[in-house]
Amino acid sequence: MPAAKPQNKLPLWLITVALIGAGVAALMTNQGPGTTAIPYSQFEQLLNDGKVTNVVVAGDTISGTLSQKLPDGNDHFTTVQVPGDLAGALEKHHVQFSAVTGSSAIGTLLSWVLPPLLFVGIWLLASRAMGGGRGGMGGGFGGGLLSIGRSRAKLVAETDVPVTFADVAGVDEAKDELHEIVDFLKKPDEFTRLGAHIPRGILLVGPPGTGKTLLARAVAGEAGVPFFATNGAEFVEMFVGVGAARVRDLFEQARKASPCIIFIDELDALGRARGAGGQMGGQDEKEQTLNQLLAEMDGFDRSVAVVILAATNRPEILDPALMRAGRFDRQVLVDRPDKKGRVEILRIHLKKLTLANDVKLDEIAALTPGFTGADLANLGNEAAVLATRRGAVAIAMADFVGAVERIVAGLEKRSRILIPRERRTVAYHEMGHALVAMAIPGTDPVQKVSIIPRGIGALGYTMQRPTEDRFLMSRQELEDKMAVLMGGRAAEMVLGDDVSTGASDDLAKATDISRGMVLRFGMDAALGPVAWDTEQGNFLQQQGMFWQRRHYSEQTAHDIDVAVRTHLDAALERALEILRGNRVALDAGAEALLAHETLSGDDIPRPTPVKAL
Ligand code: ADP
Ligand code: MG
Ligand code: ZN
Numbered sequence: 001m002p003a004a005k006p007q008n009k010l011p012l013w014l015i016t017v018a019l020i021g022a023g024v025a026a027l028m029t030n031q032g033p034g035t036t037a038i039p040y041s042q043f044e045q046l047l048n049d050g051k052v053t054n055v056v057v058a059g060d061t062i063s064g065t066l067s068q069k070l071p072d073g074n075d076h077f078t079t080v081q082v083p084g085d086l087a088g089a090l091e092k093h094h095v096q097f098s099a100v101t102g103s104s105a106i107g108t109l110l111s112w113v114l115p116p117l118l119f120v121g122i123w124l125l126a127s128r129a130m131g132g133g134r135g136g137m138g139g140g141f142g143g144g145l146l147s148i149g150r151s152r153a154k155l156v157a158e159t160d161v162p163v164t165f166a167d168v169a170g171v172d173e174a175k176d177e178l179h180e181i182v183d184f185l186k187k188p189d190e191f192t193r194l195g196a197h198i199p200r201g202i203l204l205v206g207p208p209g210t211g212k213t214l215l216a217r218a219v220a221g222e223a224g225v226p227f228f229a230t231n232g233a234e235f236v237e238m239f240v241g242v243g244a245a246r247v248r249d250l251f252e253q254a255r256k257a258s259p260c261i262i263f264i265d266e267l268d269a270l271g272r273a274r275g276a277g278g279q280m281g282g283q284d285e286k287e288q289t290l291n292q293l294l295a296e297m298d299g300f301d302r303s304v305a306v307v308i309l310a311a312t313n314r315p316e317i318l319d320p321a322l323m324r325a326g327r328f329d330r331q332v333l334v335d336r337p338d339k340k341g342r343v344e345i346l347r348i349h350l351k352k353l354t355l356a357n358d359v360k361l362d363e364i365a366a367l368t369p370g371f372t373g374a375d376l377a378n379l380g381n382e383a384a385v386l387a388t389r390r391g392a393v394a395i396a397m398a399d400f401v402g403a404v405e406r407i408v409a410g411l412e413k414r415s416r417i418l419i420p421r422e423r424r425t426v427a428y429h430e431m432g433h434a435l436v437a438m439a440i441p442g443t444d445p446v447q448k449v450s451i452i453p454r455g456i457g458a459l460g461y462t463m464q465r466p467t468e469d470r471f472l473m474s475r476q477e478l479e480d481k482m483a484v485l486m487g488g489r490a491a492e493m494v495l496g497d498d499v500s501t502g503a504s505d506d507l508a509k510a511t512d513i514s515r516g517m518v519l520r521f522g523m524d525a526a527l528g529p530v531a532w533d534t535e536q537g538n539f540l541q542q543q544g545m546f547w548q549r550r551h552y553s554e555q556t557a558h559d560i561d562v563a564v565r566t567h568l569d570a571a572l573e574r575a576l577e578i579l580r581g582n583r584v585a586l587d588a589g590a591e592a593l594l595a596h597e598t599l600s601g602d603d604i605p606r607p608t609p610v611k612a613l
Contacts, residue, residue: 034074034075034076035063035074035076035077035078036070036072036074036076036077036078037077037078037079038070038077038078038079039079039382039406040079040080040081040082041382041385042079042381042382042385043062043077043079044089045385045388046066046077047089047090047093047095048093050067050093051066051067051068052064052065052066052067052090052093052095053065053066053067053095053096054095054096054097055090055095055096055097055098056097056098056099057081057086057097057098057099058099060080060081061078061079061080061081062078062079062080062081062086063076063077063078063079064076064077064095064097065077071377071381072377157226157227157228157253157254157257157260158217158220158226158227158228158229159226159227160224161217161218161220161221161227162221163214163217163218163220163221164218164221164222165178165179165218165222166348167214167218167348168211168214168215168218168373169337169341169344169345169347169348169373170211170337170338170340170341170342170344170345170373171210171211171215171334171335171337171341172341173332173333174204174215174332174333174334175215177202177330177332178202178215178218178219178332180198181198181199181202181219181223181307182219182222182223184196184198184305184307185219185223185225185259185260185261185305185307186223186224188258188259188303188305192302192303198307199307199329199330200297200300200306200307200308200326200327200329201297201307201308201309201310201326201327201328201329201330202307202308202309202310202328202330202331202332203267203309203310203311203312203315203318203322203323203328203330203331203332204216204309204310204311204312204331204332204334205311205312205313205315205331205332205333205334206311206313206333206334206335206336207313207335207336207372208313208372208374209372209373209374209375210334210335210336210337210372210373210374211334211372211373211374212265212311212334213263213265213311214373215334216229216261216263216309216311217229217263219261219307219309220260220261220263223259223261225259225260225261226257226260226261227260227261227263228250228253228254228257228260228261228262228263229263229265230250230262230263230264230265231264231265231266231269232264232265232266232267232268232269232270232271232310233266233269233270234246235247235269235270235289235293236269236270236285236286236289241285241288242285243270243285243286243288243289243292244288244289244291244292246289247289247292247293247296248292248296250262251296251299251306254306255304255306258304258305258306259305259306259307260305260306260307261306261307261308261309262306262307262308262309263308263309263310263311264308264309264310264311265310265311266311266312267310267311267312267318267322267328268312268313268314268315268317268318270286270289270290270293271290271293271310271312271318271319271322272286272317272318272319290319290321290322293322294321294322294327297326297327298326298327308328310328315331335452336370336371336372336452337371337372337373338450338452338596338597338598339365339366339369339596339597340365342364342365342368342371342376343361343362343365345373345376345377346361346364346365346376346379346380347361349376349377349379349380350380353380353383353384353395354393354394354395355394355395356392356394356395356396356397358396358397359395359396359397359400360397363397364379364397364400364404367400367401367404368404369423369451369452369597370452371407375407378407379400379403379404379407382402382403382406382407383395383399383400383402383403384399385403386399386402386403387399422500423451423594424495424590424594425492425495425500425502426451426502427451427590427591427593427594428491428492428494428495428586428590429488429489429491429492429500429502429503430449430450430451430488430593431449431491431586431589431590431593431604432487432488432489432490432491432492432494432575432579432586433449433484433485433487433488433491433506434446434449434487434589434604435487435491435578435579435582435585435586435589435604435605435607436483436484436486436487436490436574436575436578436579437484437487438604438606438607439578439582439607439608439609439610440480440483440484440578440609440610440612441609441610441611441612442476442477442480442612443480443481443484445601446601446604447600447601448598448599448600448601449589449593449598449599449604450593450597450598450599451593451594451597451598452597452598475517475521475523476612476613478513478516478517478521478523479567479570479571479574479613480613481510481513482510482513482514482567482568482571483571483574483575483578484575485506485507485509485510485513485571486506486510486568486571486572486574486575487575487578487579488502488503488506489503489506489507489572489575490572490575490576490578490579491579491586491590493576494576494579494580494583494586510568510571511564511568514564514565514567514568514571515533515564517567518532518560518563518564518567519531519532519533519560520532520533524563524567526559526563527556527559527560527563532552532556532560577610578607578610581607581608581610582607582608584605585605585606585607588605589604589605592604592605
């Protein structure tokens with residue numbers, strides 16, 4: 001019955017489209033990428049100033065639109081309501097407002113019925129797009145959908161970006177690295193004429209709010225080239241092929257606009273290691289999109305002046321293929337600013353504010369260790385709000401102190417700010433690592449010691465030369481390395497009786513080394529030159545063969561545990577000895593760290609060298 005088929009199909013498609021429309025509408029009322037979360041106090045302030053145009057209240061979340069852009073360029077905001085007469089206040093300021101209820105009878109019903117319907121609809125669409133997408137345009141509807149995806153990708157490049165390096169402070173190393181890119185984009189011909197190698201892709205790595213986006217824009221502003229800004233998440237679509245098509249379109253447009261910059265924010269959303277974090281469905285699509293990105297980056301010939309900047313705060317989860325030569329082969333660390341950097345950032349952000357005479361940038365910087373550029377910008381705002389509340393003519397130092405307290409309370413919850421006693425412990429801990437390393441001859445030179453909190457989890461910044469680069473390491477080097485790792489814990493022991501949890505990562509690394517020496521490298525005298533630890537092959541498991549993991553006796557297992565422990569004890573003892581013998585340098589170094597937050601190798605007090613093992 002050929003005639004019945006299209007009749008059956010049409011309503012289904014209509015339903016699907018309607019459902020997706022509803023989904024999209026629901027999503028749009030939620031918080032999107034152009035939305036800034038602001039404190040309730042700031043919302044009140046904006047309301048009093050008549051800057052709020054409309055508002056939607058859902059539960060205790062308020063979102064809405066402003067008549068004036070926030071400092072970060074957004075004019076949508078969300079905030080969480082503090083109990084009070086909100087409706088009255090909104091009415092007073094003639095703000096259009098509405099409320100969304102969390103649960104009504106119909107809402108409950110819909111929340112049960114909609115998801116399965118949506119799911120079926122999307123599944124139908126996806127299978128349609130897949131079938132059509134592979135062979136070009138495919139059926140009418142599938143093709144139409146694909147081109148919807150594509151037209152949304154029609155990015156408008158920002159020309160005349162109004163940001164320059166003068167707007168970014170406290171990240172001098174990153175700026176230095178990016179200067180070269182600016183020069184290249186200004187005069188691409190000159191560079192290619194001399195055959196200089198210019199990196200195609202640069203990865204900006206650092207915690208949120210440190211100015212990665214700002215830096216990328218500043219490069220475009222300095223060079224005066226168009227700026228194509230995208231977000232990794234934008235490429236991750238339900239429909240196989242759409243993300244890849246968007247990448248292709250983006251690069252096509254960039255090629256035409258050359259010289260120019262492509263900026264991919266949150267690269268990790270798109271560039272997750274393949275096969276990791278198996279998410280249902282989207283995997284295939286992500287892989288295609290990532291492959292397309294890699295192909296586009298490889299496909300440029302040298303004369304095309306398109307530089308791809310990307311930002312991430314989770315470099316450890318990126319697919320290693322992204323980091324190969326010719327792709328994002330250069331990483332630039334955008335770290336939290338030190339005290340001097342914070343002064344410079346404050347200078348930028350407080351320029352527009354009316355300050356009282358007692359405001360000292362130096363003092364504010366001293367109060368704000370661990371703050372990012374974004375935190376400092378926010379600090380200016382909060383202080384201004386406090387001053388306005390007081391009815392003051394200028395923002396005084398007391399307002400800044402009050403604002404710092406507020407913000408710190410928020411940051412402490414996210415464990416980013418250290419209390420003074422913790423700072424002291426951390427300073428001794430870090431100085432312990434440094435002094436042990438400097439006292440042992442032949443270890444890698446210490447370049448920098450810092451007690452600025454690192455917000456990217458236990459990442460420890462991959463930017464230091466990893467030892468995996470080395471093919472061979474001698475027993476001596478491994479022992480030295482263990483002693484350096486133990487230096488942190490040892491310094492805490494020298495400082496007082498108590499020890500902290502701060503050494504957990506060091507201990508894990510040292511234990512790894514010790515286990516390697518005993519189990520794999522035959523470096524323990526008692527256990528002899530035996531490879532006790534045999535990697536088990538997946539292959540054999542797949543063949544259904546049983547592979548015994550441990551093929552040594554209980555007695556040997558016990559001996560191994562003892563040997564691993566012995567090496568670790570020896571390393572700790574060695575570190576302790578070095579630090580006890582250099583107590584003066586340890587105290588002086590820790591004090592200097594507390595005062596300056598970062599020290600370069602030359603500023604660290606010299607310990608007395610020890611003899612090699
Ligand atoms: P990221 O992209 O690293 O998360 P952003 O570049 O979006 O951070 O920073 C957000 C805002 O914080 C910027 O628009 C700027 O106002 C402020 N800011 C952040 N870092 C700096 C900095 N290093 N110098 C000056 N302002 C900064
Ligand atoms: Mg950003
Ligand atoms: Zn440590």
